[in-house]
Amino acid sequence: MAENKKVIVKVKRQTAPTDRPHWEEFELTWRPHMNVIICLRDIAERPITRDGQKTTPVTYDSNCLEEVCGSCAMVINGKARMACSALVDHFDQPIRIEPMTKFPVIRDLAVDRNVMFHNLKRVKAWIPIDGTYDMGEGPKMAAEAQEKAYPLSRCITCGICLEVCPQVNSHSNFVGAAIISQVRLFNMHPTGAMNSHERLEAISGAGGVQDCANAQNCVHACPKSIPLTESIAQVNRDAIRQSLAGWLFG
Amino acid sequence: MKQPKIIVVGGGLAGLMATIKVAESGVPVELFSIVPVKRSHSVCAQGGINAAKNTKGEGDSTWQHFDDTIYGGDFLANQAPVKRMCEAAPGIIDLLDRMGVMFNRTPEGNLDYRRFGGTLFNRTAFAGATTGQQLLYALDEQVRRFEAEGKVTKYEGWTFLSAVLDDAGICRGICAMDLKTMEVKTFAGDAAIFCTGGNGAIFGRSTNSVVCTGMAQSALFQQGVDYANGEFIQVHPTAIPGEDKLRLMSESARGEGGRVWVSKTPNDNRPPNSIPVNERFYFLEEWYPKYGNLVPRDVATRAIHKVVFEMKLGVGGHQAVYLDVSHIPREILDRKLEGILEIYEKFLGVDPHVEPMMVFPGVHYTMGGIWVDNDTQATNVPGIYAAGECEYQYHGANRLGANSLVSCIYGGMVAGPASVKYGRGLDKGCESVPSSIFEREQKRQQGMNEALISQQGEENPITIWKEMGDWMTEHVTVTRKNAGIERADAKIQELQERFKKMNLSDRTKWSNQTLSFARELHGMLILARVITLGALARDESRGAHYKPDFPERNDAAWLKTTRAKWINGKIQLTYEPVDTSLIPPRARRYDAVK
Numbered sequence A: 001m002a003e004n005k006k007v008i009v010k011v012k013r014q015t016a017p018t019d020r021p022h023w024e025e026f027e028l029t030w031r032p033h034m035n036v037i038i039c040l041r042d043i044a045e046r047p048i049t050r051d052g053q054k055t056t057p058v059t060y061d062s063n064c065l066e067e068v069c070g071s072c073a074m075v076i077n078g079k080a081r082m083a084c085s086a087l088v089d090h091f092d093q094p095i096r097i098e099p100m101t102k103f104p105v106i107r108d109l110a111v112d113r114n115v116m117f118h119n120l121k122r123v124k125a126w127i128p129i130d131g132t133y134d135m136g137e138g139p140k141m142a143a144e145a146q147e148k149a150y151p152l153s154r155c156i157t158c159g160i161c162l163e164v165c166p167q168v169n170s171h172s173n174f175v176g177a178a179i180i181s182q183v184r185l186f187n188m189h190p191t192g193a194m195n196s197h198e199r200l201e202a203i204s205g206a207g208g209v210q211d212c213a214n215a216q217n218c219v220h221a222c223p224k225s226i227p228l229t230e231s232i233a234q235v236n237r238d239a240i241r242q243s244l245a246g247w248l249f250g
Numbered sequence B: 001m002k003q004p005k006i007i008v009v010g011g012g013l014a015g016l017m018a019t020i021k022v023a024e025s026g027v028p029v030e031l032f033s034i035v036p037v038k039r040s041h042s043v044c045a046q047g048g049i050n051a052a053k054n055t056k057g058e059g060d061s062t063w064q065h066f067d068d069t070i071y072g073g074d075f076l077a078n079q080a081p082v083k084r085m086c087e088a089a090p091g092i093i094d095l096l097d098r099m100g101v102m103f104n105r106t107p108e109g110n111l112d113y114r115r116f117g118g119t120l121f122n123r124t125a126f127a128g129a130t131t132g133q134q135l136l137y138a139l140d141e142q143v144r145r146f147e148a149e150g151k152v153t154k155y156e157g158w159t160f161l162s163a164v165l166d167d168a169g170i171c172r173g174i175c176a177m178d179l180k181t182m183e184v185k186t187f188a189g190d191a192a193i194f195c196t197g198g199n200g201a202i203f204g205r206s207t208n209s210v211v212c213t214g215m216a217q218s219a220l221f222q223q224g225v226d227y228a229n230g231e232f233i234q235v236h237p238t239a240i241p242g243e244d245k246l247r248l249m250s251e252s253a254r255g256e257g258g259r260v261w262v263s264k265t266p267n268d269n270r271p272p273n274s275i276p277v278n279e280r281f282y283f284l285e286e287w288y289p290k291y292g293n294l295v296p297r298d299v300a301t302r303a304i305h306k307v308v309f310e311m312k313l314g315v316g317g318h319q320a321v322y323l324d325v326s327h328i329p330r331e332i333l334d335r336k337l338e339g340i341l342e343i344y345e346k347f348l349g350v351d352p353h354v355e356p357m358m359v360f361p362g363v364h365y366t367m368g369g370i371w372v373d374n375d376t377q378a379t380n381v382p383g384i385y386a387a388g389e390c391e392y393q394y395h396g397a398n399r400l401g402a403n404s405l406v407s408c409i410y411g412g413m414v415a416g417p418a419s420v421k422y423g424r425g426l427d428k429g430c431e432s433v434p435s436s437i438f439e440r441e442q443k444r445q446q447g448m449n450e451a452l453i454s455q456q457g458e459e460n461p462i463t464i465w466k467e468m469g470d471w472m473t474e475h476v477t478v479t480r481k482n483a484g485i486e487r488a489d490a491k492i493q494e495l496q497e498r499f500k501k502m503n504l505s506d507r508t509k510w511s512n513q514t515l516s517f518a519r520e521l522h523g524m525l526i527l528a529r530v531i532t533l534g535a536l537a538r539d540e541s542r543g544a545h546y547k548p549d550f551p552e553r554n555d556a557a558w559l560k561t562t563r564a565k566w567i568n569g570k571i572q573l574t575y576e577p578v579d580t581s582l583i584p585p586r587a588r589r590y591d592a593v594k
Helices: A036-045 A114-122 A143-154 A177-188 A192-203 A217-221 A228-249 B013-024 B062-072 B079-098 B131-148 B215-221 B283-287 B297-310 B330-336 B338-348 B404-425 B435-454 B461-475 B482-499 B513-537
Strands: A006-013 A022-029 A073-076 A079-082 A095-098 A105-107 B006-009 B029-033 B113-115 B122-125 B152-156 B158-165 B171-178 B184-188 B191-194 B233-240 B259-263 B321-324 B357-366 B384-386 B560-567 B570-577
Touching: A006 A036, A022 A036, A036 A095, A036 B461, A079 A217, A114 A177, A114 B131, A143 A177, A143 B131, A177 A192, A177 A228, A192 A228, A217 A228, B006 B013, B006 B171, B006 B404, B013 B029, B013 B131, B013 B404, B029 B158, B062 B079, B079 B404, B131 B152, B131 B404, B158 B184, B158 B215, B158 B435, B158 B513, B171 B191, B171 B435, B184 B435, B191 B215, B191 B404, B215 B513, B233 B297, B233 B338, B259 B283, B259 B297, B283 B297, B297 B321, B297 B357, B330 B338, B338 B357, B384 B404, B435 B513, B461 B482, B461 B513, B482 B513, B513 B560, B513 B570
Parallel strands: A006 A095, B006 B029, B006 B191, B029 B152, B191 B384
Antiparallel strands: A006 A022, A073 A079, A073 A095, B113 B122, B158 B171, B171 B184, B233 B357, B259 B321, B321 B357, B560 B570
16 A cells, blocks of 8 residues: 555754764655655654654755755755655665755755855856846847757756766865856847956856866756756857957957 | 935845845845745746737737736725836836846747736736746846945845834834854844745645745734735646645646646546547636636636536546646747746656646735835835735735736835835934844844743644645635634634644754744744634635635625734734725626626
8 A cells, every 4th residue: 555655765964064974764654746855844744763763853955846946956866956856756765865065064955055156246147237227128139049048047056067066176166067157148148248258257267167177967967957068168168269369469 | 315224035026126226226235035045936936027018019008907907806906006017017027138038039039928817918028937037037146246246235044033123113123043053133224125925835835935934924913014915815726736835837838828628527537638629628718718718817716626626527536627738839838838847747757748737726826915005115114115925015806927026026126215215214223223122122032932942842843834734725715614714713723822832853053944944833823814814804705715605796895905903912904995096896707808
């Protein structure tokens, strides 16, 4: 009977940033369409480990639960992905749930991804409009151009592309694919293109686009199927062209 | 001139727009949000944003938009502010376009518009089926620009606990909690704008995000901020049922030609594609020939309930109907609906390009909310403003699809400058308020946390929350009967008692989500009663509020706004007239020409 089916999950726990992590195992009741978020809620409702020890509910980030807010990225059975769309039936058990490793752990599965928002600031990831007052319509854009840019604008800043990237490690400050792809997005916009040089300059140099070693893990792991390697190649070409131009004519 | 200091709570569309407006006028803003603002619930809006641009030669106008909105809301919305919103909508689209939103385009390179529910015009601009995400990002980017310039300070990962009111009852700042360190702190401000979204979590499962608990609204209500039309809750006709969340299938699926149907045979277990067309019941098209699948949400939701519960025609005998886009060319689906079809496929493993989707109504939008005045988004407490889904102003008894994004942005555009004007006009700013006022509020909030953490008992917050949600969903959503509503109210009061015997099972003072959830639950229980009591009292049917025992709209008795007040720790309902100065109320019928 379905009611008797169990789900075994192992969660990597860590009470505070400096604590040593440890694993806890839980036995939960299986239900149809169960995802990892439901598993974590079940634990919160009955915070008792498989061996009967009382514990605390698991701290984790989540919000929209439909893979569009970017909150609930974690490592599930060794792979970085969004917990809300991680359906229990698709995983071998015990399901191992861990925090992402390329960001500081706050507690349990919650990590601090502020570096991504900070880097969006660094590369000026915005259209510098004159103001919010009524100035009529924006620039026309070919449907084809919109269709090329739109997928890039669906980036949810989840951090998975950084998690899977070998170039993102304790020895480097590589900004990662998401940020580079945003540079491409804003440089593609007719108004954004007016200050593309600023973005290209910000994305060049230490930690910038040249630090990509072409492992291509990002494009395979991206939950939104964003053509990240295409973005990296394009931004890299543009950055090189700009620096050459600066060197030749500057 | 004195430079005021403005606080914005909530970083969805309304909060970000208010922030932009304030920062643009040179006034510093402190922006508080539970989640990084880029992860706010506005991100979930799918189908589009309305503006009567009349780009398709249909004779659309802002007046038509206004009339559709008032009529769709069953005449409960105050008309003057709705008219101003509809007039501002085309300019809002232009602004978003200039900010770089990747709206879908026509062959000439102009913005494309599609049809949505409750209108006969193509007036919905859209960016695929992730319009809310695209709009939120555009505003987030502009706020980030102001942040880089030092004009905006963000407090992400902070939750609002209460307003700081001085002895004259004027708002002088807020009290908030850092969700990482659990530190409770007060912040001085001359005005605070609340843009804290809807309260879907009160119903347990909804299309809303985890943070949409209504806790901020509830906390303000308990400090004397009135709450209007709480009983008006929108149930969206087409969501994917789920234990953790009801995932929305946007109205745009029908706007692009999607059709809702069931088999004419009860308990039909055949796969949908093997049911011949003449054995399918396209009930919306049959019952509402003019609007068809694009009747307003309250109408479509009741029709689905009728088909499933009265006619027993739910898919395979279950609580579901088909939402079918499989006849639409793949190229169009990929260009215009990809975002939502991808959600369906990911969560259910069925490809909606080839097989009809199974959907059922789910709690979706909070029409009611914080009471605000007609022209400045000011609440009844001086210094407190509200904009977006958390306030009640623009949608009356039922919101039309694609009007939420425009109301959020418009509300933020009004609230921002209004709060600045108010702050500049103050004789004495927040800096002159004695520190004891702030310390008093901080101590009160710390005390509430301490009490919760040290509480003993066997109750669990998640269990109480689920029970509240089940009762509210059963008795206070689509079909409301007074006996059931009364029982739900009694149940909430029982849960409020059980809340006192709750054991948090986490007493640590670092990133303790159980404590913050308990605070939210406390707020939800009170707001649940505001909704329930409002619904109990309103003996009529209007928009989303439907009582089979009182099936007609009763303008003589009930064309009035419910205005709940918190007096001596009790909810009291008062009523005030609705502004119907521009469009005289008329019968609302979607089966005939309006």
